[in-house]
Amino acid sequence: MTYDAVWPLCIILVILIVFLSLPIPLFYRIQVVRNSQEDRLYTIDGLRGYLAYLIVFLHATVWYNLVHSKEFKGAAGSYIDLLATTGLCVFFMISAFLFWTRWLKYQGKIEVIPFYIKRFFRIAPVYYLCILCLFIAVMNKTHWHLDVTVLSFIKQIFAWLTFGLFSFPSINGFGLTSLLVMGVVWTIPYEWMLYLTLPIIGVFSKNIWSSLSFAIILCVFTILAQFYWKIHFLAENDMMPFASYAIGILIATLKQMQWQPRLNDFCGSVIMVGCICLLLSFCHKYPEPLMLVLGGIFFYCVVSGASLFGLFKLKASQRMGRVSYSIYLCQGLVLYFFSDVLIVTKHFMMCSIWHYWGVLLGESIVLLLVACCLYIFIEKPSMDRGKQIASKLSQKTNIKHFIT
Template sequence: MSNLNPLFAVIIFVIAYFTAYIINLKYKVTYNTSSRYESVDGLRGFLAISVFIAHSSTWYQYIQEGKWMSRSYLYSQLGSASVAFFFMISSFLFISKLLNSVEKDFNWKSFFISRVFRLAPMYYFSVGLILLFVMIITDWKLKSGMFEFFHEMFLWGTFTVIRDTAINGFALTYLINAGVVWSLPFEWLFYFNLPLISLFILKIKPSVFYILLSLFFICGYFYIRGINIQHMLSFVGGALGAIVLKYKLLKNAENVVYSVLILVCLVLIGQFEKSTNMPCKILITIIFLLISSGNTIFGILKSPILKLLGEISYSTYLLHGIVLFTVFYFGIGLEKAKMFTGSKYCMIIFLTTPIVVIVSFVGYKFIEKPFMEISKKYF
């Protein structure tokens, strides 16, 4: 079997699903259906595993050719389109909150604190693992000087909003977590845009402090990083989903015709190399509008197992690359792995898949969830 064979992706997903099923026998995910979006929760489960599958395929290309790239549109989109969907979900959830708070005084302090408690603990845990791996690889010796080292850690400590960088001269730092942190600055950019967006939605406007805070962050971000329209359009797609749902612009979304349309769009997405292609972005947006309006793709997205995978998706996103790096760099060794046949490589990934799901679940249960509970209790 080849790492580019579609069956490779199917088997990984089946293994991940079965692992989550075993976990779910003891850990039951409970939902408040009046405040959660069932189809979107199920979608997140697909997306997290899809990113893992994409990077599992890419790792083979890296081992064989030394290039971090995919030679398959399908596997490229499993990563690229999945992140676009993640951006849409973030936008959908928080624009929906604003639309449902039109008459209320939105608590911006609580919002930003909750975002820190939601994203920071698992992120810093993953960065701690990256730092540990780098120091082990570099024999616990500073290669770039103390000042440069602390500067590198500062850049990572700010969610790489300014830029990402190698740590302690280890050029493959990005490889440790499969480079997934690139998406987090876009998340923070969206969060800091919300006070400005709320000016057009809420009757009780944000205070001058939060408006200035937003302007300061946004101007600084664009000055340092520039404007990336393609990824920003994903957040626009999510906002459209919130508007369509709020004002019931798409009725009877849960029907066979729309489910078939979603499947057709998914097939068409696979014909593009990247999700940033405009026709591809439109297809992704169509799918999201249907799912966020309640379509569950023939009931698949109602699965409690997918919801569990969705619950642990942030941990999966941040930790799956670290697990892969551990397996191939420390466990097997890159030179030895280079001698593997395609079938043997695939078997290693199949055996690694349950580890990724279990590690993600443990990360969610003991790092993510406790801090989320603290945020709810005190803020």
């Protein structure tokens, strides 16, 4: 058995689901969807947690190699690499799908300022907490000595506080700054790019046919830009997030038009399993066009009600999905703590591959508990506060900031 094997990860996921199903008061405070009008959220929320943990498992291989052989590399081309990177594309599809569905519902007439307020309160609190922990970890690594000029240090901190819209520089000359959060923050600027462009591209949501045309053109353009054209204004020519957004917009449009196969849960689940098998059989390394195609088909089955034989409808799966943002954002710090700070586990995980899997199980459980606490005490109250501020702003000004 190797460190990038898949079946131990499946066992860990089963243990996490069983753990989340236990009658623990902490878990009961995580709300799950009950309204029959929100059936689509059963499957989407149930999916998110698994996608987040696939990325955790991939990043765990990076730390394994770093500790074991002093090499900064993951399990490139392995099954877990294919599942995690394709899962990340599906994450982007989910974001675009949910927001474009809302834009279609209101035909582009969305209150822009309240929208941005709610998104800020959704993303910022947990993000800033992670950045605070990152800052402490970096300063501890550099022995609390300022190794750059004060102005450079301020610029570096400011870049991280602004969600890295322009870059995520090393802090205080510590070259492995991003490693401490496993570089997951690189997706945050892409999220904000989506938020900032929605009021502009929202003009295409006024009419369902213009939405369909826009989505198809965007899909074609982004896929061509990724695999055939040379786009120099993006780092590493990575258009996969934008291509994933385009597919999410297309799926939201098709869903709104009710252009979806009449499949029951079982048939949809069979197709989803088929997509996974094809992905593992014919894809080799991120990025590949087939990843987008299979990821899009998989996600389309999910929004059509398929739950992977009921897995995504489990309350435990939905709870894990609710805290997926904190899982995703905090994974690097937890992995860093177990693999570098905590010397006992650092040496223990190197004893054998079985010891490594045992440590990874412990890391996964601790990460889940941390994410649950962050969701209950920070994430959810912040979201509620953002909604209150946005609502008061609308009532106070009595002006609707519509994009018409």
